[in-house]
Amino acid sequence: MSTQTIAHKNKKKSLLNEPVIVVSDLKKSFGEHDVLTGFNLTLNKGETVVVLGKSGSGKSVLIKCIIGLMTPDEGKITVLGNDVSTLNRQDMDKLRMRVGFLFQSNALYDSMTIRENLEFPMRRHLAKMNAEETERRIIETLTDVGLAHTIDMMPEELSGGMQKRVALARTLILNPEIILYDEPTTGLDPITGLEISRLIVEIQEKYQTSSIVISHDMRCVAETADRIAVLLQGKCYTLGTYDELKNSDDKMIKQFFD
Amino acid sequence: MKLSKWGAEVFRETGAISRFTGLFFREVFSPRYEFKEFFKQCFLIGYKSLPLIGLTGFIMGLVLILQLRPTLLQYGVEAKLPAMVSLSIVREIGPVISALIFAGKIGSSIGAELGSMRVTEQIDSMEVSGTNPFKYLVVTRVLACTLMLPVLAVLSDAIGIYGSYIGFNIRSAMSPQLFIKQVFATLEFQDVIPAIVKTYFFGFAVGIVGCYKGYFSKNGTAGVGTAANSAVVLCSVLIFVIDLIIVQIADLLGYN
Numbered sequence: 001m002s003t004q005t006i007a008h009k010n011k012k013k014s015l016l017n018e019p020v021i022v023v024s025d026l027k028k029s030f031g032e033h034d035v036l037t038g039f040n041l042t043l044n045k046g047e048t049v050v051v052l053g054k055s056g057s058g059k060s061v062l063i064k065c066i067i068g069l070m071t072p073d074e075g076k077i078t079v080l081g082n083d084v085s086t087l088n089r090q091d092m093d094k095l096r097m098r099v100g101f102l103f104q105s106n107a108l109y110d111s112m113t114i115r116e117n118l119e120f121p122m123r124r125h126l127a128k129m130n131a132e133e134t135e136r137r138i139i140e141t142l143t144d145v146g147l148a149h150t151i152d153m154m155p156e157e158l159s160g161g162m163q164k165r166v167a168l169a170r171t172l173i174l175n176p177e178i179i180l181y182d183e184p185t186t187g188l189d190p191i192t193g194l195e196i197s198r199l200i201v202e203i204q205e206k207y208q209t210s211s212i213v214i215s216h217d218m219r220c221v222a223e224t225a226d227r228i229a230v231l232l233q234g235k236c237y238t239l240g241t242y243d244e245l246k247n248s249d250d251k252m253i254k255q256f257f258d
Numbered sequence: 259m260k261l262s263k264w265g266a267e268v269f270r271e272t273g274a275i276s277r278f279t280g281l282f283f284r285e286v287f288s289p290r291y292e293f294k295e296f297f298k299q300c301f302l303i304g305y306k307s308l309p310l311i312g313l314t315g316f317i318m319g320l321v322l323i324l325q326l327r328p329t330l331l332q333y334g335v336e337a338k339l340p341a342m343v344s345l346s347i348v349r350e351i352g353p354v355i356s357a358l359i360f361a362g363k364i365g366s367s368i369g370a371e372l373g374s375m376r377v378t379e380q381i382d383s384m385e386v387s388g389t390n391p392f393k394y395l396v397v398t399r400v401l402a403c404t405l406m407l408p409v410l411a412v413l414s415d416a417i418g419i420y421g422s423y424i425g426f427n428i429r430s431a432m433s434p435q436l437f438i439k440q441v442f443a444t445l446e447f448q449d450v451i452p453a454i455v456k457t458y459f460f461g462f463a464v465g466i467v468g469c470y471k472g473y474f475s476k477n478g479t480a481g482v483g484t485a486a487n488s489a490v491v492l493c494s495v496l497i498f499v500i501d502l503i504i505v506q507i508a509d510l511l512g513y514n
Contacts, residue, residue, distance in 0.1 A: 093388040107378060
């Protein structure tokens with residue numbers, strides 16, 4: 001772990017033992033392929049849990065079930081006190097206002113400018129906000145990710161790292177309490193990947209969010225994780241801090257750190 | 259593909275499109291109404307298609323009169339050309355050709371646009387940002403297609419009749435007043451009404467099929483191409499099937 005990361009970890013606030021996401025015995029299959037076979041996880045307020053696993057192990061499926069983009073076959077997911085499976089569309093939309101989701105592909109609307117991309121969720125959830133306040137918030141959020149100058153550009157004019165930052169800004173614009181990151185550094189060069197990882201930590205501190213980060217990038221894991229959940233064979237194989245897992249003798253865990 | 263497998267696929271696809279259409283009718287009447295996106299789509303789908311549909315309408319009218327003229331000359335009824343061509347354009351050729359051009363331009367572009375939005379997770383992104391993507395993307399586009407194609411078809415008919423006037427005057431001479439008078443002396447409401455009514459169905463079919471193919475696009479970027487292509491093919495076939503059905507119904511109701 002880098003010196004900077006260690007310094008950062010030492011600065012971290014004490015975590016509250018107040019669950020914001022509870023995943024219990026989650027099962028999800030696609031045809032005959034069992035992806036999640038009884039996954040359990042608790043995310044406490046203010047903490048970042050990294051879900052570590054191989055490609056195709058079901059990490060993205062897990063967070064898509066949490067946000068309601070996929071329906072689990074079995075199990076229970078509670079987000080901010082709401083059982084996701086019992087929510088109707090309106091209640092789900094209200095919950096989604098409090099939970100941000102950063103897509104692996106960024107998913108910026110390519111027919112809209114950066115301003116319009118950030119305005120899009122605001123127009124729906126903060127319809128009463130006047131134009132000046134909206135503009136001020138967009139600029140402020142873009143400034144937080146260091147891209148205020150891109151406000152009138154189109155997504156295709158930005159590099160991969162810049163698009164990731166804009167996507168993060170769009171996620172932050174509604175001040176979510178929880179952010180789910182789907183492989184935030186995949187497809188980026190190591191330096192940009194590290195910048196994004198550090199940005200995630202900065203954002204966490206400034207906006208006081210709780211986060212689940214899906215990743216297999218160990219530098220991102222080292223930078224962001226308070227705890228790491230290792231997803232193996234559809235289950236939470238183990239849960240621990242970066243140092244605990246790094247010093248583990250378990251072969252299955254060691255393969256991620258080698 | 260075996261015949262039984264092909265048949266099963268046709269039934270599966272028909273069922274899926276029917277469910278998609280049912281979902282459209284459920285969503286179209288319930289708030290929230292996406293007026294801004296609807297008007298934007300009307301502009302993109304209607305106004306931006308006008309030059310292409312106008313051009314094809316003009317050429318259609320001009321060519322039709324040039325092709326018919328020698329035959330009618332043989333029977334000495336050249337003066338009936340304006341009536342005959344205008345009737346053909348308004349009743350059948352105008353709506354169908356406009357709808358086919360519309361399917362090629364709009365059906366494919368909707369299929370490709372929604373398909374690429376699906377594979378780049380933009381539709382999922384709308385969903386998690388608390389927007390109903392079906393309402394925002396599908397309902398607005400289907401409504402815009404349904405309402406814009408009749409307008410385009412009427413304009414295409416008018417431009418086609420103007421094209422036929424130009425075509426007539428290449429070999430013969432007739433004043434515009436007389437040409438128009440002959441056209442309107444022939445056309446009756448029972449010629450115009452079923453023709454306009456069927457363009458609403460054509461527009462609806464193009465919108466639904468284009469959106470369905472794009473919305474459920476899969477297999478990455480290759481799937482986007484497939485979505486656009488299959489949207490055009492299915493829209494074109496549906497246009498002829500709907501035409502056949504509506505002509506039969508119009509005939510039964512005495513609109514012939």
